[in-house]
Amino acid sequence: MKGPALRGDLVTPSDARYERARVAYWAQFDEVRPSAVAYCETPADVAACLAFCQDAGIPAVPRSGGHSLGGYSTTDGLVVDVSRMSRVGVRRAGDGITAVVGAGARQVDSLAALWKEGVVVPGGMCPTVSAGGFVSGGGFGWLTRRYGMASDHVLAAQVVLADGRVVRCSESVEPDLFWALRGAGGGNFGVITEYEMRPRRVPTIVSFHLRWPWDAAQAVIAAWQRWIIDGPDDLGSAMSVTAVGGDPATVDVAGGWLGDPAALERHLDELVGDAGRRPEIRTVQEDSYLDTMMAAFGLTDTTAGQRQWTGQNPDAVIPRQHFAVDRSVLVDRPIPLTGIGEVLAAFEREPRPGQVRLLSFFALGGQVNRVPRTASAYVHRDAQFYLAFWVGLDRDLPDEGDRHAAQTWADDGFAVIDRYSGGEAYQNFIDPALGGWREAYYGENYSRLAEVKRTYDPHGFFRFAQSIG
Structure with a gap:
């Protein structure tokens, strides 16, 4: 062409x-x-x-x-x-500092660049996700409970509209567009090219990891829910039940703590006591935020060339994903013990070789939920955690039977967890199979988002199966 x-x-x-x-x-x-x-x-x-x-x-x-x-x-x-529009830096004015992050900047690269300036912006757990989509849809990670969503840190955004105009929007300039881009910006209103963000100073973080066997899953899930909902904002955590092929599943709790390691040990003692069983693995390590996240990414002691998808250059070490289904909800209160049993029964149903199954919990709440639901397009200010049935296939070319089995397992699991959701879902993990997605992703903000769409993209040029408008 x-x-x-x-x-x-x-x-x-x-x-x-x-x-x-x-x-x-x-x-x-x-x-x-x-x-x-x-x-x-x-x-x-x-x-x-x-x-x-x-x-x-x-x-x-x-x-x-x-x-x-x-x-x-x-x-x-x-x-x-826009991957080449990946400039990352800071602007200083007096005692103030803001971070400038190109939409194409990947998390692993923006983390390393801003670290040299002594600051970070809240990021997630996938090193190759770029700022353009991650920030515009919310964005959560270890710092979320303490500082809020990544989208809450946006001070201004540069976006190219369908009519070719390049607009820099903020609270005072094009405020409706600015409101919409913080929670609903991915592919809906224009092409985001750059963010100006409020950075944070996080010199160190204490990471932790605990592991239990499958037969402790119900007790650990029940305990973790209470522990994280009642816990301090400085505590960020995720929990997962993981099964690879037909191997026995494990239950893992991990996270980051912005405080004294001894205080974290006391918090972990509370979790273990409530679970009623000591974990098989329990590690706690204080390190720089940079080194902790590089370890979480699995990229310790790697070069910039290695921190690419395999196939992008001969040194790249990050594998692309073959096939995955993610069916997820946002949960605003603890799932009762009977409900946890139903969830785990769905998880272990009909194990299949080649599947990697994950029941994934990620803690929200804290500072996220102190922001009003309509303050930005990110509406999920009551959720306590994200919960997903995720399944991946470890084959390059899975056949139709493998794909169907994976989709069916995830769909059946979703039907169970949706009963315990608050009726909302996280738009950054967009789900083509989700019914009622307008209300689930955007709640009462959808009507205003549709009006912003009519203003800035009146002909609906930016559209996809779950686009606004």
């Missing part, structure tokens, strides 16, 4: 780079073949792509990190890739 004139690169199917350029994080969407991939380097590049697509009548989809669980980071039209 003859495409827009760019400062960056336009990669078409005839280009030797095309096979690498067209794929994103999830291999299950590799059958989608874009007409081209535009590697944009400036907002003007993005504007040129949007104008070209509208003139040619083909769709354009923005891609920052390419991690959409629904496959919404790709298209048979033009992929507008």
Whole structure:
């Protein structure tokens, strides 16, 4: 195809780079073949792509990190890739400091760059997720209970609209757009190219990990729910029940503590006592926030070249995911003991070789829930934790039977956990199978979001299966 004139690169199917350029994080969407991939380097590049697509009548989809669980980071039209718009730095004014994070900056890279300046912005647990989607949909991690969602830290955002205008929005400039981009921005209103964010100083963090066997799962889940909901904001935690193939499942509790290690040990003693059983593994380690997160990513002592997806360069060590299904909810109160039993029964149903099963909990609450539900588009201010049935397949090309079994297992698990949800779901883990997604993702904010959409994208150029409008 003859495409827009760019400062960056336009990669078409005839280009030797095309096979690498067209794929994103999830291999299950590799059958989608874009007409081209535009590697944009400036907002003007993005504007040129949007104008070209509208003139040619083909769709354009923005891609920052390419991690959409629904496959919404790709298209048979033009992929507008902003991964090269990855500048990370700080702006200083007097005693104040703000962080500037390009939409294409991956978490592992922005963490390393801001660390050199003595600050961080709250990030998540996947090193290759980029700021464009992560921040605009909320964004949670170990720092969430203490400082809030990543989207709560946005002071301004630069976005290219469908009509080609480059807008910098904030509380005082284009405030409705600014409101919408903090919680509902992914692919809905324009192409985000840069954020200005409030950074935090987190020199050290105390990480912890505890593991129990499968037969302790019900007691540990019940105890963890009480422990994290009643715990201090400085305590961030996740819990997972994991089963690989037909092997016995394990129950893991991990997290980060922004305080004294001795105080954390006392908190962990409370969890263990409530669970009624000592864990098989219990580790506590204080380290720099940078080193702790690199260890959590599995990237300790790696080079920048190694911190890429395999296939992007010969040294890359981060594997792409083959196939996964994630069915998740947000939960605003502890699941009762009988409900936990139902969840675990669904988890262990019909084990299948090649499946990696995960029952995943991630603590929210704390500072997140002190923000009013309508203060930004991120509405989930009552949720205490995220809960998911996640299943992955460890094969490059799983057959239809494997795919169907994985989807059925996740769907059956979702039917159980949804009974204990608050009726809401986390839009960053977007779910094509979710019914009532408008209310689940955006609640009472949806009508205002639809109005913002009509104002800034009146012709609905930015659209996908679960887009606003």
